[in-house]
Structure formats: C-alpha cells, structure tokens
Amino acid sequence: MTAPLSRRSLLGLVGAGAGAYLLGGCSGDDSSDDPDAPQTINWWHIQNTEPMLPVWAAMAEEYRGAHSNVTIEIQPLENEAFKAKLxxxxxxxxxxxxxxSWGGGVLKQQLDAGLVKDLTDDVKPWVDGLLPASLQPYTIDGRIYGIPFDVGMVGFWYNKDLFSQAGITETPTTWAGVLDTVRKLKAAGTVPIALAGKDKWPVHNYWAYLAMRIGGLGALQQAAKDGNFDTPDFVAAGERLKELADLQPFQPGFLGAEYGSPDGQAAIMGNGGAAMELMGQWAPSMQASSSTSKKGIGDKLGFFTFPTVEGGKGNATDAFGGGNGFAVGKDAPAATIDFLKFLLTADNQRTSAKTGAVLPTVKEAVDAVTDANNKTVAETLASATGFQLYLDQAYPPAVGQQVNDSVAELVAGSKTPAQIVKDITQVAKSQ
Structure with a gap:
C-alpha cells in the first residue's frame, strides 16, 4: 500500500521524520571480506515513531555492543519520504x-536493476523458522530477496461505543451492510469513516478489496499478467466505491488529510472522532501514538474483515494486505545479513510483537501476540483461503502509483469508474 503501507502497510508508517543517527564507535573501509574489519551498515526504515522507533534503536545498540567493529547508521523516515528518498x-x-521493503513488483524492479542481494543461500539455515506466507512477497522465481519481520492484513477497525450509540449491534457482513452502517452513523451525528485522502494509498484499500470480492483473486492476478483493468469486474469495484463516496462518509477535509499527521486518519480514530477506518494490522498502535492521550480508544476498538459483495465471485475469506521486511543493498557489508538475522531472532521478534505494532513472522514468536485485536487479525490471516499483496506493491511501481492516483480521483469525484480503469490500463500496458 504503498504501503503502502502499504502500507503500510506496514508498522508505524508515519509521523515526524527523524534524522539519521549513528550507533557504533568506529568506521572505515567496508570493502574487506574480513568479518572483523570495520564495517558500516546504512539502515533505512519507516518505524519512525513510537512504539518501534526505540525498539529498533535498542536492537541496533545491542548488536553493536557485541560487534565492536560494526557501525550502524540508522535513518528513520516517514513512509512517503522514505519512498521518495529510496x-x-x-x-x-x-x-x-x-x-x-514490501516485496512484490517494487522489489522485482530493484532486482532487475541489480540493486539487491540474493539472500537465498545466506538465510537458508534459519529461514524455515519463518511463516511461509510471509516470505511470498519476497520470493521471486524461487529465490529470496528480502526477509519479512511483520505480516498482516487490512480490515475494518471500528469504535464500539460509536457503533452502539448509533444503534448498530452487529458489524456488517455485506457491502450493502457497510452502506447501511454508514447511513446509521451519519444519522447519529457521527463521522462514519476516517480517511487520509492526500496520501492516496489508504483509499486504494477500498477499491482493491472490492475488486477482490467482485472478481476474485483471479481477476487481480490476470490483470498483473495482461495489464488489462478495463473489465466489468474492475469497473464494478469502482461503482461500489462510488456508492460509498456518494454518501459523504468521510471527515471534513479528508482530501487533504494525511495518515499519520496530528489531525490525520490515525489521530481521528485514536481520538474517537470517527467510527471506522480500513487499515492494516498496525492501526491500533498508530491510533494510540497519534492520539492526544497517546493511548487511543483502548478496548473500545474492534475489528471485522472486509465483507462480501452481493453477486461477487470472490471468497469472503481471501485476505488483502502484506507485511514489512528488509532488503539488502548490492554493496552491503558482510555484517548486514548477520544483523538482519539478529533482528529476526525469536526473542527480538517477541519484543517487537509486544509493542502491538508487529505481527511476527518467526513461528516461535507468535505466542507474544497478546493484544485481542492483533490476535483476531492473526487468526483471520491464518485461516485465509487466499492472499493478495497491496496493489501498489504487487504491481510495477508505475502501475501501483496510477492505481493510487486513479482511485483518489474517483473518490474525489473527478473521474468515473469507467475512466479510471482505462487510465490504469494505459499505464499497465506501457510497462
């Protein structure tokens, strides 16, 4: 997504960018194959807010303490700033x-450009300890080019109190039910949905899920092969999304709203200003860290999966989402892969999981997931019948960006469902 996130995945996606900082006591020539030679690891990540920012820093410091010849230069970046700088x-x-890295089409493009290392042989001794599904976005032609530290899915996060105040006793299981829920929330004077329209990738979550539910995973997979989005199923996805947009369910000024800014999507949810958001597994931690109280809405928060669409061919148990991982640059020093292995130890994965921002990929660390909502996400994902990576990561970057741009135009009312599929197809066919 990009994520998105995204996006987003991904996660602590956003917040005030932090500058680069050093962990280590020496620097020097990184070109030597001698493992004891001075080495500097340049590490960019997007966990630039609480709770993961200090966790990553502490792990880097611990590794450096055990490897005095290694310096780690950490560059925490906000999601969009990261993508631009990368x-x-x-x-x-x-x-x-x-x-x-979120894997998928972006990683494939980096691989084709000779920018990332093939990690297959280096990680072979320990990669079997990871959840197989988490590796899929990072595996290309049977080889591994990235390692995931987090995996999850997108779904609806909702405020139980606001639902109750609007007389809503059950979460919707159909798209018609979502629209009815929106109407009830509006009638109760509640903002139904928080949305970061400026960032665009949160908007694409809706169209992607609708396309999955209407056309099935096969429709998205076929589009990846032939570049043709100008089909009845994709048009129908836009029409269903337009139904939602026509109800004006989003907060005032949503087109200019960011995801992680003080008045953005996550903060609105965390401060109880809207009843729902469609977001990934990182939503609870981002709501909390972005809220005025820094605690979010606590046990008032609930989760439900994206519903079915009447007459759709998609399976209700197919999941849309992705994870977060790391790729290794082509000229990275030898210590980089060892440091990556260190980040993925069961103990370190448990530490990450306990923040509530990460759903671990190491099998042994799954027991560290204690948050009730995160457990629901993990259980839902574990029973998923199919999985689709964020479209702005699964497809080539130009196509993913056009998806984000076009869906944002649809929600803004400047393009029709029929127009956006033609625009996306035009870009996809040119790749």
Whole structure:
C-alpha cells in the first residue's frame, strides 16, 4: 500500500521524520571480506515513531555492543519520504545497505536493476523458522530477496461505543451492510469513516478489496499478467466505491488529510472522532501514538474483515494486505545479513510483537501476540483461503502509483469508474 503501507502497510508508517543517527564507535573501509574489519551498515526504515522507533534503536545498540567493529547508521523516515528518498538512491544505483521493503513488483524492479542481494543461500539455515506466507512477497522465481519481520492484513477497525450509540449491534457482513452502517452513523451525528485522502494509498484499500470480492483473486492476478483493468469486474469495484463516496462518509477535509499527521486518519480514530477506518494490522498502535492521550480508544476498538459483495465471485475469506521486511543493498557489508538475522531472532521478534505494532513472522514468536485485536487479525490471516499483496506493491511501481492516483480521483469525484480503469490500463500496458 504503498504501503503502502502499504502500507503500510506496514508498522508505524508515519509521523515526524527523524534524522539519521549513528550507533557504533568506529568506521572505515567496508570493502574487506574480513568479518572483523570495520564495517558500516546504512539502515533505512519507516518505524519512525513510537512504539518501534526505540525498539529498533535498542536492537541496533545491542548488536553493536557485541560487534565492536560494526557501525550502524540508522535513518528513520516517514513512509512517503522514505519512498521518495529510496527512489532517488536506487535511480543513482546506490541503495542503502539494509532498507524497508514490501516485496512484490517494487522489489522485482530493484532486482532487475541489480540493486539487491540474493539472500537465498545466506538465510537458508534459519529461514524455515519463518511463516511461509510471509516470505511470498519476497520470493521471486524461487529465490529470496528480502526477509519479512511483520505480516498482516487490512480490515475494518471500528469504535464500539460509536457503533452502539448509533444503534448498530452487529458489524456488517455485506457491502450493502457497510452502506447501511454508514447511513446509521451519519444519522447519529457521527463521522462514519476516517480517511487520509492526500496520501492516496489508504483509499486504494477500498477499491482493491472490492475488486477482490467482485472478481476474485483471479481477476487481480490476470490483470498483473495482461495489464488489462478495463473489465466489468474492475469497473464494478469502482461503482461500489462510488456508492460509498456518494454518501459523504468521510471527515471534513479528508482530501487533504494525511495518515499519520496530528489531525490525520490515525489521530481521528485514536481520538474517537470517527467510527471506522480500513487499515492494516498496525492501526491500533498508530491510533494510540497519534492520539492526544497517546493511548487511543483502548478496548473500545474492534475489528471485522472486509465483507462480501452481493453477486461477487470472490471468497469472503481471501485476505488483502502484506507485511514489512528488509532488503539488502548490492554493496552491503558482510555484517548486514548477520544483523538482519539478529533482528529476526525469536526473542527480538517477541519484543517487537509486544509493542502491538508487529505481527511476527518467526513461528516461535507468535505466542507474544497478546493484544485481542492483533490476535483476531492473526487468526483471520491464518485461516485465509487466499492472499493478495497491496496493489501498489504487487504491481510495477508505475502501475501501483496510477492505481493510487486513479482511485483518489474517483473518490474525489473527478473521474468515473469507467475512466479510471482505462487510465490504469494505459499505464499497465506501457510497462
């Protein structure tokens, strides 16, 4: 997504960007194959807010303490700033040594450009300890080019109190039910849905899920092959999304809203200003860290999966989402892969999981998920019959960006469902 996130995945996606900082006592020539030679790891990640920002820093410090020859330069970046900076770096042929990745089409493009290392042989001794599904976005032609530290899915997060005040006793299981829920919330004087329209990738979650429920996973997979989005199923997805947009369910000024800003989507949910958001597994922690109280709405928060669409071919138990991981740059020093292994130990994964921002990919660490909502997400994902990576990551970058742009135009009312599929197809066919 990009994520998105996204986006987003992904997660602590947003917040005030932090500058680069150093962990280590020495620097020097990184070109030597001698494991004891001075080495500097340039690490870019997007966990630039509480709760994961200090967790990553502490792990890097612990690793450096055990490897006095290693310096770790950490660059925490906001999601969109990260993508822009990484694009500049990769276009120059100089990717960071260790950097955030969602896999999929973006990673494939980096691989084709010779910018990332093949990790298959290096991680073989320990990669079987990861959940198999989490590796899928990072596996290309049977080889592994990234390692996931988090995996999850997008779904509806909702405020139980606001639902109750509107007389809503059950979460919707159909798209018609979602629309009816929106009407009831509006009638009760509640903002039904918080949305970061400026960031665009949160908007794409709706169209992607609707396309999955209407056309099935096969429709998305076929579009990836032939680049054709100008089909009845994708048009129908836009029409269903327009039904929602026509109800004006979003907060005032949503088109200019960001996801993680003080008045953005996550903060609105965390402060009880809206009843729902469609977001990934990181939503509870982001709501909390973005809220005025820094606690969010606590046990008032609930989760339900994206509903079925009447007459759709998609399976209600197919999940849409992704995870967060790291790729290793082509010129990374030898210690980089060892540091990546360290981040993925069961103990460190448990530490990450206990923050509530990460659903671990290490099998042994799954027991550290204690939050009730995170457990629901993990259980739902575990029983999923199919999985689709965020479209802005699954497809080539230009296609993913066009999906985000076009869906945002649809929700803004400047393009029709029929127009956006033609725009996306035009870009996809040119790749």
């Amino acid at each position: 694009t500049t770096a990769t276009q120059a042929g100089s990717p960071p040594d260790l950097f955030q």
